[in-house]
Amino acid sequence: MDTRVAWRALCAAAALFIGQAQATEPGHELASAQAGMAIGKVEEATQRAYDDALATLDAAIRQAPGDIELAVSRCRFLEFYGNPEGGRWIPAAEDARASCTRELRERWPNAPQVALFEMETLYGEEAAKRGEAILKTADHWPPSSRRELLSQTSTGHEFSGNPERSGELALLAVRLGDASRTGAAAQYLASQKKLDEAAALLAKAAPSENPMDVAARVKAALAFPDPKAGLLQLRRQPKLIEFVDREAAARAYMRVGDFASAQRVLKDVCIKCEATRSLKFEAAMGARDYAGAAKLVDLTDRPNFAGHLSRFTTLAMAAPLTLVSPSMLxxxxxxxxxxxxxxxxxxxVLVPAHYRGLARRLKGKASEPLFPAVGLWRAWYAGAVALIVPMLVVLLVRPEAMADMFSGNAAASAQMFRAFLIAEITALVFIVPPLVGMTRRQFLGDRTALRTWWIVLLMWAALLAIGWMLTVVQMRLGVNLETNQTRMVAAMVEGGAQLGGPMLSLLILALVGPVFEELVFRGLLLGGLSRHISFGWANTLQALGFAAMHDDPPRFLYYFAMGLFGGWLVKRTGSLAPAVALHVLNNAVAVGVLLGLR
Structure with missing residues (x-):
């Protein structure tokens, strides 16, 4: 494009800007009667400046009709003033921008400049879809144009909730020289565990002028082993710190132990947002501001009950005196x-069973107990232990693990597994007293129990068939098969593998867990109920309790069937061993599948 033409267009744009600035400069003491006149003058000045700038652009295009860059600049100018939501709307520009874009598309249908201009008007998922479609035919584009396309498409994916694809494209754009997507590219590399490559990318990048990019760089650096990495990225542009994402800045401060600064930057951030509330609580606890931490606890907030329960227990353990504060009471x-x-x-369940047993005995229909030493009081104790002890121990050992368990937060899987392990062992210790009086045969079985191995395998095959049929039917009905239980189990398997390898996950989840549950449900609960009611009812009730305890509605019938099968095996053999074997086999396969999917 001719230099003089470009200069004239630039001068016109500058005149427009200056005209607006002068026209909008408020008077010192305008009376209310003069306000209308002032507004009119502003609108007139703006319209004149707009008309002059557009005329200059049109004159430049007449002198260089084949200049695509100049044609795109004119459409971009009209887009700026023709958007009613842009704040600087001029009615004439709204119609002109549509015709300008249409003319661009008709005259240069395959030009990169036109495609990129149209991408500028799109947002989020719409921009991502359009960008992906264009990328398929953009291999021949000049590097600068392809870089811009990658950057815009990456941004579209970012705002449409697809961070992985956004990161992939951002990395490609950065490798072509686009520094504006450095943070997104570094985050992607960090998510792929390529921490050295991410660190090198940030180290050689110049300081960013974009607060969003700075925040992305900080978030990426928070994954690095060096605790100071996030704060280093934050401080590379001191003038932008106050504009950077507050949560990212707070985490950078907290990672180096500066909780006071974290509290300062989070002061005015949304307190009703659960993620922000948890971060504020963590900062307050780190700064030993227990009074401030107590204000972030509200167990009446039902949607976020698990998070508040975690904070309540953490604070109660760290500062018991806060229990008398109004927010904690x-x-x-x-x-x-x-x-x-x-x-x-x-x-x-047990009280009605007791009275039912009395009625049966009065009629001469006394039930034959499975385990003579086990009565309703022991069954009650076992049920209370199963409901209370594991959850209470988890809250005492690692309070924040409770919220992670409910959400299936895989990032905290190792800590969750450690808390679960301690809770499971503690519950096993608590379950020992009511087992006193049971014989070795009732635990380990005899030759009769050993001869049921083929029945155990048959029942296991039946369980697999039930599980498969439930899955097929529910998938066809569109049922969401993911639950808190499935997320928690997956996180536990991952956590055990992180702490001690796959065998630790297998040992705890496929052996210790089944043994505890069989002692409670098929041992003490079924044993206690069978003293007072018929075996059929006793077995049904304990199986219902077993299925309900797992809190997994899509697989309720599966757990119910497992409980029924296990109870029948105990009745047939007089021993818990076959039921334990069926449970262990089932859990071992499930854990093995999850380990294989890692």
Whole structure:
């Protein structure tokens, strides 16, 4: 394009800007009667400046009709003033921008400049889809144009919730020289565990002028082993710190132990957002601001109950005196009531069973107990232990693990598994007293129990068939098969593998867990019920309790069938061993599948 033409267009744009600035400069003491006149003058000045700039651009295009860059600049100018949501809307520009874009498309249908201009008007998923379609035919584009296309498409994916694809394209754009996507590219590399490559990318990149890119760089650096890496990226542009994502900045400060600064940057951030609330609580706890931390606990917030329960327990363990603070008292009352309900819950089944047993004995229909040493009091104790002890131990050992368990947060899987391991072992210790009086044969079986191995395998095959049919039917009905239970189990398997390898996951989840559950449900609960009611009812009730405890509605019938099968095996053999074998076999296969999917 001719230099003089470009200069004239630039001068016109500058005149427009200056005209607006002068026209919008407020008077010092305008009376209300003069306000209307002032607004009119502003609009007139703006319209004149717009008309002059557009005339200059049109004159330049007449002198260079084949200049595609100049034609795109004119459409971009019209787009700026023709968008009613842009804040500088001029009615005439709204119609002109549509015709300008149409003329561009008709005259240069395959030009990169036109495609990129049209991409500028799109957002989020729409921009991502359009960009992906263009990328398929953009291999011949000049590097600068392809770089811009990659960058715009990456941004579209970012705002449409596809960070992985956004990161892939950002990395390609950065390798072509686009520094504006450095943060997104570094985040992608960090998510792929390529920390050295991500660190090298950030180290050689110049400081960014974009707060969003700075925030992305900080988030990427937070994954590095060096705790100072995030703060280093934050401080590369001191003037931008106040504009950077507050949560990213807070995490950078917290990683180096500067909790006071983290509290400062989070001060005015949304307190009703659960993620922000958790971050504020963590900062307050790090700064030993227990009063401030207590204000972030609200167990009446039902949608976020797990997170508040985690914060309540963490604060109670760290500063017991906060339990008397107004914000903590409702939590104290709720937790005490909750524990009381769990303690009394087994009685919902066991008390009616007791009176039913009395009625049966009066009629001369006394039931034959599976295990003579086990009665309803032991069954009640076992049910209370199963409901209370594991959850209570998890809350005491690692309070934040409770929220992670409910959400299936894989990032905290190792910590969750450690808490679960301690809870499971503690529960096993608590379950020992009511087992006193049971014989070795009732635990380990005899030759009769050993001869049922083929029945165990047959029942296992039946369980697989039930599980397969439930999955097929529910998938066809569009049922979401992912639940808190499935997320938690997957996180536990991952956590055990991280801590001690696959065998540790297998040992705890496929052996210790099944043994505890069989002692509770097929041992103490079934044993206690069978003293008072018929075996059929006793077996059905314990199987229902077993299925309900797993809190996995899509697979409720599967767990119910497993409970029924296990109870029948105990009845047939007089031993818990075959039921334990069936449970272990089932869990071992499930854990093995999850380990194979890692």
């Amino acid at each position: 409702p939590g104290v009352a709720i937790c005490l009531a909750w524990l009381l309900v769990l303690l009394l819950a087994p009685g919902v």
